[in-house]
Amino acid sequence: MLTPMLKCKIHRATVTGADLASEGSISIDRSLCDLAGLIPFGQVDIYNCNNGERFTTYVIYGKPGEICLNGAAARKVHKGDIVIICSYGVYAENEVRSHKPTLLRVDEKNKPIEIHHEFIESKTSASFLE
Numbered sequence: 300m301l302t303p304m305l306k307c308k309i310h311r312a313t314v315t316g317a318d319l320a321s322e323g324s325i326s327i328d329r330s331l332c333d334l335a336g337l338i339p340f341g342q343v344d345i346y347n348c349n350n351g352e353r354f355t356t357y358v359i360y361g362k363p364g365e366i367c368l369n370g371a372a373a374r375k376v377h378k379g380d381i382v383i384i385c386s387y388g389v390y391a392e393n394e395v396r397s398h399k400p401t402l403l404r405v406d407e408k409n410k411p412i413e414i415h416h417e418f419i420e421s422k423t424s425a426s427f428l429e
Contacts (some may be wrong), residue, residue, distance in 0.1 A: 306388035307336040307401040309366075311348065312409050314380040316367035323370025326361030327384065334411055335403040337386055345372070348381040364409045 309331055316326075325343060337343065337358050345368070346353050352375040361367055366384075368376045376382065390398055399416035406412050 300392050301389045302392070302395050303387050303389050304395065304398055305400040306386045308386070308403065309335050309337075309384040310402060310404045311381050312366045312384060312405050313407050314368065314376045314378055314382055315365050315409070316378055317373035317376050318367055318369045319371075319373045321367075321369035321373075323372060324357050324359045325372065325384065326359050326365050326367040326369060328363050328365050328409060329360040330363065331403065331405065331409065331411065332358060332360060334401075334414060335384075335386075336401045337384070341386055344385045344387070345375070346383040346385070347376055348383065349377070350375075350380070352376070366409055 309327070312331075325345065327337065332338070339358055339360060341358050342355060343358055344353065344355050354372060354375050356368070356372050366382065402415050402417075403411060404413045
């Protein structure tokens, strides 16, 4: 049996732009993608904390600090909205119990604050402020 599970997420990123004229996708700062484990053209779900919108798109690399929704997805956000960006994977039964997603928290300027692999506050999480 295969089980879909959270692979990685960028938690509480700030939307820096919404471009209706651009091809559909989300442009994300490449360094954030690398830290979180997101890849170009990889499917992501976007959860808008401001208005409750939930939608699916794909990743393209953006400029430093950028979180920009493009094309039709631009109608689902406003500049300054807080979003959670999630990517999921499908895991075999023998992988499920040991799987640890990558969870990246960012500040209001989309700078990394913390990366960890558990949902609870952990003393083993790596902080970028230390």
